[in-house]
Amino acid sequence: VTTTLTGRPAAPGAALALAFALADAPGADQPLSQAREGDVDAEVARLDAALATAGEQLTALAERVAESAGEDEAEIFEAHAEFAEDPELRDQAIEVIESGASAERAVVAAFGTFRELLAASASEYLAARAEDLDDVRDRVVALLQGRSVEVEAPIVRSVVLARELTPSRTASLPRELIAALVTETGSPTSHAAILARSLGIPAVVACEGVLAAVEAAGEGVEVAVDGRSGEVVIAPDERLRTEVADRIEAEEARREALEELRDQPGRTADGHHVELAANLGNPGDLEAAIAAGAEGSGLVRTEFLFQDRADEPSVDDQVGFYLDVLRAFPGQRVVFRTMDIGADKPLAFVARDPEENPALGLRGIRLHLARPELFRDQLRALIRAHRAAAREDVGKLAVMFPLVALPAELFAARNLLTAVAEEEHVSLEGVEVGMMVEVPSAAVGAGRFAEHVDFLSIGTNDLLQYLFAVDRLNGAVADLADVCDPVALGLIGRVIADGHAGGAWVGICGEAASDPVVAAALVGLGADELSMTRVAIPEVKDVLRGLELERCRHAVHTAIEEGGDATDVRALLEEQLGLG
Amino acid sequence: MPERTVNLPNPSGLHARPAKVFAKAAKAAPGEVTVSKDGREVNAASVLSVLTLDCHQGDAITIKVEGDDAEATLDELVALVESGMGEDT
Numbered sequence: 001v002t003t004t005l006t007g008r009p010a011a012p013g014a015a016l017a018l019a020f021a022l023a024d025a026p027g028a029d030q031p032l033s034q035a036r037e038g039d040v041d042a043e044v045a046r047l048d049a050a051l052a053t054a055g056e057q058l059t060a061l062a063e064r065v066a067e068s069a070g071e072d073e074a075e076i077f078e079a080h081a082e083f084a085e086d087p088e089l090r091d092q093a094i095e096v097i098e099s100g101a102s103a104e105r106a107v108v109a110a111f112g113t114f115r116e117l118l119a120a121s122a123s124e125y126l127a128a129r130a131e132d133l134d135d136v137r138d139r140v141v142a143l144l145q146g147r148s149v150e151v152e153a154p155i156v157r158s159v160v161l162a163r164e165l166t167p168s169r170t171a172s173l174p175r176e177l178i179a180a181l182v183t184e185t186g187s188p189t190s191h192a193a194i195l196a197r198s199l200g201i202p203a204v205v206a207c208e209g210v211l212a213a214v215e216a217a218g219e220g221v222e223v224a225v226d227g228r229s230g231e232v233v234i235a236p237d238e239r240l241r242t243e244v245a246d247r248i249e250a251e252e253a254r255r256e257a258l259e260e261l262r263d264q265p266g267r268t269a270d271g272h273h274v275e276l277a278a279n280l281g282n283p284g285d286l287e288a289a290i291a292a293g294a295e296g297s298g299l300v301r302t303e304f305l306f307q308d309r310a311d312e313p314s315v316d317d318q319v320g321f322y323l324d325v326l327r328a329f330p331g332q333r334v335v336f337r338t339m340d341i342g343a344d345k346p347l348a349f350v351a352r353d354p355e356e357n358p359a360l361g362l363r364g365i366r367l368h369l370a371r372p373e374l375f376r377d378q379l380r381a382l383i384r385a386h387r388a389a390a391r392e393d394v395g396k397l398a399v400m401f402p403l404v405a406l407p408a409e410l411f412a413a414r415n416l417l418t419a420v421a422e423e424e425h426v427s428l429e430g431v432e433v434g435m436m437v438e439v440p441s442a443a444v445g446a447g448r449f450a451e452h453v454d455f456l457s458i459g460t461n462d463l464l465q466y467l468f469a470v471d472r473l474n475g476a477v478a479d480l481a482d483v484c485d486p487v488a489l490g491l492i493g494r495v496i497a498d499g500h501a502g503g504a505w506v507g508i509c510g511e512a513a514s515d516p517v518v519a520a521a522l523v524g525l526g527a528d529e530l531s532m533t534r535v536a537i538p539e540v541k542d543v544l545r546g547l548e549l550e551r552c553r554h555a556v557h558t559a560i561e562e563g564g565d566a567t568d569v570r571a572l573l574e575e576q577l578g579l580g
Numbered sequence: 581m582p583e584r585t586v587n588l589p590n591p592s593g594l595h596a597r598p599a600k601v602f603a604k605a606a607k608a609a610p611g612e613v614t615v616s617k618d619g620r621e622v623n624a625a626s627v628l629s630v631l632t633l634d635c636h637q638g639d640a641i642t643i644k645v646e647g648d649d650a651e652a653t654l655d656e657l658v659a660l661v662e663s664g665m666g667e668d669t
Contacts, residue, residue: 079627082600087607088626117632125595126634133628354589354662 002237003217007182007207009230010193014247015202016224016236017179019214020158022169036102044094047103050143054084054136057149058168065171069198071284076132076167083136089114104144111137135166153177159223161210165192175199180225182207182232202227210234258538262293266530266541268523272549275333275529276537279509283321286328289534293541296332296395298457298531299509300325302378303339312374318381323388329395335457335507335531337436338378338413340364340402350374359471364403364436369412379420387426398432400457405439407448414452434504437495438462446495450502457531458495460510464488482566483512484521489569490560493525500526507531516543517573521559524552547577582654583644590667594635598665603627605660611647613657624657 036043062077083089089110096106111133119130142149154160157179162169164185170192181196186205196203202225213234214221224233224244233240266276278294280286282304289297305313305321325334341350342363350371355361368375379399386397401413414433421428434455437443443463446456460483465471467488470481483489492508499506507529512518514536520543522530532540555576559569573579590598594615606613606624613624617639622629624643635641643661645654 079600082627086626086628088623088629091623114628114632121632121634123595123634123636125592126631129631350663 001217001235002240003213003234005207005210005213005232005234007204007210007230007232008187009227010186010205011181011196011201011203011227012251013180013200013202013227014225014244014251015159015180015227016222016241016244016248018154018156018158019217019221019223019234020154020160021211021214022152022160022162022165024163034102034105035100036097040098043097043103043106046144047090047093047097047106050103050107050140051084051090053143054140055081057139058084058136061168061171065195066284067287068175069171069195070288071282073195073198074284077171079129080132080136080168083133084140104141107137107140107144111140131166135168139168159225161214161223163211167192167195170195175201180204180223180227182210182223182225184208184210204230204232207232258542261538261541261545262291264293264541264545266295266544268544268547268549268552270548270550272523274523274527274544275507276541276544277333277335277507277529277531278534278537279531280325283324285534286325290328292534292537294329294534294537296329297325297334298507298529299400300334300336301340302336303341306339306341312377315377315381315384318378319385319388322382322385323394326385326389326394326397327392330393332395333398333432334395335398335400335432335434335455335509336382337400337402338365338368338375342367359465365401365409365413366403368401368416369409372416375413376416376420379417380424383421383424383426383428386431387424396430396432398434398455400433400455401435402459403439403462404435404437404449405441407452410435410449410452436462436509438466440466443467443491443495446498447502450499450504453504455505455507456495456499457507457509457529458492460488460492460508460512463491463510464512467491483518484566484570484573486560486563486566486569489521489525489556492522493556493560496526505529514540516540517570517577517579520544520547520552520577520579521556521573523547523549524554524556543579551577581644581646582650583642584654584658585640585642586658586661588635588637588639588641589662590664591637592667593637593639594630594633594641598667599627599630601665602657602660603630605657609645609653609657611645611650611653613646613653614644616642616644 058077058081062074062081065077066074092113093106093110096109097103115130115133118126121127139149153174154177157177159180159182160173160178161182165183178201181201181203183205184207186192193203193205204225204227210232217235221235224236224240236244266274275295277296277298278289279299280289280297281301305318342358342361362370382399404410432454434453434457435449436459437446437456438459464481464483468481470477496506505528508522508527509531513522513530514532516539519530519540523544555573558576559572562572592598594602603625614621615624615630617633617635622633624630643654643657
């Protein structure tokens with residue numbers, strides 16, 4: 001009998017495959033040996049071994065996830081690893097062991113103490129950490145009991161069904177054997193759902209009764225899943241099977257079409273080349289950016305090298321990373337933005353006087369020039385990486401300064417770069433030097449800079465924030481700043497024209513370029529390069545290749561002239577470009 | 581033993597990344613470091629313990645250090661907290 005259930009859509013895509021129901025995770029309700037058998041020392045040794053193994057496994061899992069899904073998704077497992085290695089948790093467990101309990105009991109008790117404290121908090125963030133703790137606790141207990149912590153996996157590609165999926169269970173399932181994920185509980189914002197999305201696995205959550213329905217249908221039943229509608233069909237009949245098969249085919253065709261474009265350059269339908277590059281935030285992004293078909297990087301956010309650490313990284317550490325990035329993009333341009341510290345991303349080891357208004361304070365190039373030691377080290381590392389790779393087929397080094405407001409800042413930074421290159425006896429020939437255009441004074445006065453740089457890169461996020469006086473992190477006002485506002489598009493158009501007049505190429509790095517409609521408008525305004533989140537590259541590439549350059553030009557100029565607000569302009573752009 | 585009280589300047593308090601950065605620094609410090617809020621004192625090197633204090637922006641926390649170079653360590657940790665621990669302040 002065909003049964004149709006509806007859950008909440010959590011990750012797009014469609015699938016039809018055999019059902020594979022995962023048994024519930026063995027949790028703390030497992031019988032535990034209560035009293036310890038050996039002496040305290042032996043029991044503590046067991047505890048330490050289990051905690052250390054759990055920490056190692058979770059660190060390894062974090063690395064795997066970083067590679068397959070990205071650094072953001074891996075962060076949760078890094079936190080899990082830290083929980084397993086927490087010194088206070090260990091001390092508490094040891095106290096319980098000393099009172100006569102087994103290591104298993106001690107682990108459950110120690111995790112329980114922290115769980116209660118966290119779960120009692122009104123903060124949603126802390127309450128969510130309580131569930132993370134259960135995940136880690138179950139792993140440590142399983143290790144102590146000598147049980148496998150590996151999740152049983154299907155043998156053939158299947159729709160995996162479970163009551164709930166902890167992040168670590170989801171991440172340990174072999175990707176190629178999961179046709180889709182369906183859970184009885186959970187929400188589209190749960191870690192498992194986020195992970196499914198970044199792995200490209202269709203998923204439906206909060207689908208009540210699905211396990212019972214599959215069990216009733218018996219062994220070997222097939223399940224159809226639609227991750228866009230949330231529909232889950234158990235034992236679909238012939239008509240439904242055909243329908244689902246068509247949907248799967250359409251999704252596949254779309255993916256393959258985009259996949260085929262991977263090694264194709266970004267261009268318009270009439271062959272005008274526009275470099276489509278990736279914004280890179282950390283080393284884990286590299287492989288995914290290449291897989292997405294990025295033509296180099298228009299923005300390497302080097303500040304991540306400096307974040308999350310108590311002291312500054314050595315020049316050698318920096319050289320290693322810069323080389324990795326250069327080697328990832330042979331023959332293509334790689335734009336390293338010198339560390340954009342301050343405002344929304346201060347560093348632990350750079351002491352700063354408190355600022356009333358950090359977004360307008362000592363940040364970006366201003367901090368470089370005020371504290372030149374860190375800046376010089378970074379320039380030295382970039383130059384050494386360039387020298388080390390001189391004989392290899394690697395990416396072309398470009399250096400970009402953030403938050404330039406006045407020509408004098410640009411000149412001072414350039415002079416430092418030249419001085420460091422001389423100290424290192426390295427020629428800067430072939431190394432492009434440019435700046436971000438994100439401060440209104442630099443945008444309105446782009447002509448003052450263009451002759452002195454190889455390129456300008458418009459940072460739309462900050463430019464919009466400063467142009468409209470809108471804090472982009474403040475939800476109450478964030479909507480006021482929209483790149484489709486004719487004032488914003490007009491300004492961007494003038495920066496590009498001024499840049500070209502001065503002999504500089506002009507790129508865009510900022511979230512705006514990842515929206516295909518906006519990307520086409522920016523190309524119409526004359527942008528030579530668009531750098532965006534790697535996820536957006538295939539879609540933007542596909543859309544651009546279907547549009548003539550003249551059509552993009554006409555669309556954006558018509559939209560700016562007709563004016564109105566951002567919503568009007570966007571609608572006009574969509575209409576003119578035949579998108580949306 | 582030297583101690584000092586600071587108001588947390590960063591928006592997410594001692595949660596997420598700031599908690600991690602703070603505990604890491606406390607762990608690396610030569611002495612024993614504790615942090616307390618509203619009279620509850622915990623081991624500052626333990627992310628879990630720090631999290632349970634549930635410290636929000638503007639909360640007053642007291643950092644205490646015992647051991648070698650306690651004053652210097654305290655200065656560093658206070659500076660770290662005041663800098664926002666990797667967050668916009």
